[in-house]
Amino acid sequence: MCEALPCGGIEDGVISVKTYNCDIVIVGAGPGGSMAAKFCAQAGLDTILIEKKAEVGAPLRCAEGVSKSWLSEVGIEPDRSWIAADMVGAVIKSPAGHEFRMDGRKTGEEIGYVLERHLFDKALARDAADAGAKIMMRTGCTGVIREGGKLVGIKANSMGEPIEIRAKCVVAADGYESQVARWAGVKTVPKMGDINSCIQYRMTNIDVEQEWCEFILGNDIAPGGYLWIFPKGNRSANVGIGIRGDRCNVPAAAKYYLDKWIAEDDRLNKGQILEVASGMVSTCPGLDSAIYDNLVLVGDAARIIDPITGGGICHACRTGMYAGKVLAECNEKNDFSKEALKPYERMWRNRMDDKIVRNWMAKEKMNSIEDKQMDEIIDILSDYDLKQLDVFGILKAIKDKFPDLVEEFADLI
Ligand SMILES: Cc1cc2nc3c(=O)[nH]c(=O)nc-3n(C[C@H](O)[C@H](O)[C@H](O)COP(=O)(O)OP(=O)(O)OC[C@H]3O[C@@H](n4cnc5c(N)ncnc54)[C@H](O)[C@@H]3O)c2cc1C
Numbered sequence: 001m002c003e004a005l006p007c008g009g010i011e012d013g014v015i016s017v018k019t020y021n022c023d024i025v026i027v028g029a030g031p032g033g034s035m036a037a038k039f040c041a042q043a044g045l046d047t048i049l050i051e052k053k054a055e056v057g058a059p060l061r062c063a064e065g066v067s068k069s070w071l072s073e074v075g076i077e078p079d080r081s082w083i084a085a086d087m088v089g090a091v092i093k094s095p096a097g098h099e100f101r102m103d104g105r106k107t108g109e110e111i112g113y114v115l116e117r118h119l120f121d122k123a124l125a126r127d128a129a130d131a132g133a134k135i136m137m138r139t140g141c142t143g144v145i146r147e148g149g150k151l152v153g154i155k156a157n158s159m160g161e162p163i164e165i166r167a168k169c170v171v172a173a174d175g176y177e178s179q180v181a182r183w184a185g186v187k188t189v190p191k192m193g194d195i196n197s198c199i200q201y202r203m204t205n206i207d208v209e210q211e212w213c214e215f216i217l218g219n220d221i222a223p224g225g226y227l228w229i230f231p232k233g234n235r236s237a238n239v240g241i242g243i244r245g246d247r248c249n250v251p252a253a254a255k256y257y258l259d260k261w262i263a264e265d266d267r268l269n270k271g272q273i274l275e276v277a278s279g280m281v282s283t284c285p286g287l288d289s290a291i292y293d294n295l296v297l298v299g300d301a302a303r304i305i306d307p308i309t310g311g312g313i314c315h316a317c318r319t320g321m322y323a324g325k326v327l328a329e330c331n332e333k334n335d336f337s338k339e340a341l342k343p344y345e346r347m348w349r350n351r352m353d354d355k356i357v358r359n360w361m362a363k364e365k366m367n368s369i370e371d372k373q374m375d376e377i378i379d380i381l382s383d384y385d386l387k388q389l390d391v392f393g394i395l396k397a398i399k400d401k402f403p404d405l406v407e408e409f410a411d412l413i
Contacts, residue, residue, distance in 0.1 A: 006018040006020050006163065017162050017164050018161065018163045018164070019165075021046075021165075022047060022165065022166070023046040023327075024046070024171060024327055025048045025050065025154055025169075025171070026048070026049045026171040027154065027170070027180045028051065028174040029049050029125050029135065029137075029173075030121060030175055030299065031124055031320065032299025032300070033049055033171065034049065034124035034125045034127065035074065035317050035319075036171050036321075036327075037125075037128035037131070037135075038124070038127045038130075038131045038320075039131075039321055040133070040323075040324045040327050041128060041132040042131040043327075044328075045328060048134045048135075049128055049136070050141060050156055052140030053138070056121050056137070057117055057118035061277050062117045062313070064115040064117045065113075065114055065115075065311065066113055066115060066314060067111065068113065070317070074321050075321070076124075082116045082120040082123055084113070084114045084233055085113065085231050085232055087104075087111045087112045087113065087213050088104050088105055088111060089111055089212055090111065090212065094377075094379065095371040095374055096375045098382060099378070099382060100381045100382045101382070102386060102389040103389075109388075114230045114232055138159050139157070140157050141180055142155045143155040143183050144170065144184050151184060151292075151293065151295055153170065168334075169327060170184070171295075172295065176279065176282060176300045178301040180301070181297050186295075188287065188303070190282045194283050195244075195245040195280050195281065196280065196283055196310055197245060197253065197278075197280055198242040198310070199255050199258055199276070199277070199278040200276070201273040202232070202236065202239075202274045202276075202277075203236060203239045203262075203273055203274070204235060205270065205272050206239075206270075208229050212231070213229070216229075217374055219371050223247035223253075225242035225310075227239075227241045227261055236274070239262065239271075241254050241257055241258040244283075282303045283307040283308075285303070285307070286302055286352075289345065290302040290345060290348065291344055291345050293336070299312060299316030302348075304316075304356065305356075306391070307359045307363045308362055309359075315352060318352065319348050322347040322348055329343065357412065358412035361408060361409040361412070362406070365408070377398065380401055380402075381398070384397045392413070395413045396413055
């Protein structure tokens with residue numbers, strides 16, 4: 001249980017900043033931060049998790065789609081409270097409307113869920129609290145504290161009051177914006193071609209298939225990205241789009257292309273919007289290093305996310321878990337140097353790096369494909385007997401049917 005109590009106040013008329021001392025301070029209560037907090041606290045470390053927003057998981061900035069396969073790996077038991085809909089498969093649509101259906105019922109594979117992301121994130125934060133982490137809401141990190149060049153904690157604004165949190169190690173779990181790493185001197189800004197600008201509407205009163213996630217491709221539909229329809233039950237769905245940063249060729253490009261699609265899609269154009277979400281995803285490989293002396297980066301902050309799908313919930317959960325486990329080992333040796341943190345870097349790279357790099361190369365290739373060729377690929381794949389219903393399975397099928405397209409990274413498939 002975190003015992004961290006603040007010291008500070010007014011002494012002899014001098015106001016001192018309220019200061020908390022702990023073993024580990026984690027910035028950001030997204031999936032990455034909550035998982036890191038849970039594993040640190042479980043190992044007995046004094047852990048403080050801070051979150052700048054007033055509510056964990058809200059406002060929504062996510063399409064809420066996840067596959068099922070990784071949940072057990074990070075010790076998360078599916079819970080109906082945070083599952084909005086169970087998917088039987090995914091449909092990929094070409095610019096001309098050719099369909100490629102990946103049907104989990106045919107292969108016996110479990111496909112995925114569309115989440116209630118705000119409840120999922122809260123469940124993870126609750127697990128961290130149950131394990132003994134102290135959670136401080138409406139507490140936004142505003143800078144890092146260095147003494148003699150060493151990172152010794154963070155500055156924050158907590159409910160309007162400046163505070164300091166001193167710790168042996170800082171975990172930057174602050175998502176795409178990733179300011180903590182930047183304050184600590186890490187270059188985290190991706191190239192324009194390696195970010196996607198996204199907007200999403202929660203639509204209701206629409207007529208989309210309720211057990212299939214839909215991905216729609218095309219240069220005139222979603223330049224350098226894709227349009228998604230992820231059903232949420234009750235004739236509603238998350239309808240969103242991501243546009244590659246260097247292909248935002250009209251003002252407010254993501255909104256322009258999403259509105260255009262909705263207006264022309266008879267299943268959607270009589271629907272109503274209940275919620276609007278927008279945000280950015282990085283689509284680059286992970287940072288060259290996610291560890292520094294007394295600093296660990298997890299999830300989106302480390303750019304550890306799938307560059308093709310923009311899916312990063314599972315990556316954030318895995319990296320949070322790895323970070324927590326490694327920090328517990330570092331605490332035993334009382335050594336949080338970059339050298340001591342190396343097992344974390346090894347763990348995430350062994351599990352995900354090849355896939356992330358491969359999918360980044362595939363994303364770059366996809367960006368150069370004309371709509372006509374995309375139609376041809378999806379048409380031919382529609383009859384293909386996929387062995388694995390995921391990006392890897394699709395790339396294997398493309399390698400088989402269109403080897404030239406993937407020759408630059410064929411060894412990764
Ligand atoms: C539009 C959109 C759709 C997406 N759809 C999907 C999807 O369908 N499936 C999927 O797997 N992934 C999806 N993603 C990506 C996914 O949301 C992220 O990869 C995932 O949330 C990363 O988790 P994280 O914990 O690293 O960061 P986040 O979930 O972003 O959490 C970071 C937390 O840090 C807090 N924070 C930031 N700065 C500070 C600060 N200074 N002080 C304190 N707190 C701070 C934030 O408020 C936030 O709560 C989508 C992203 C976007 C933008």
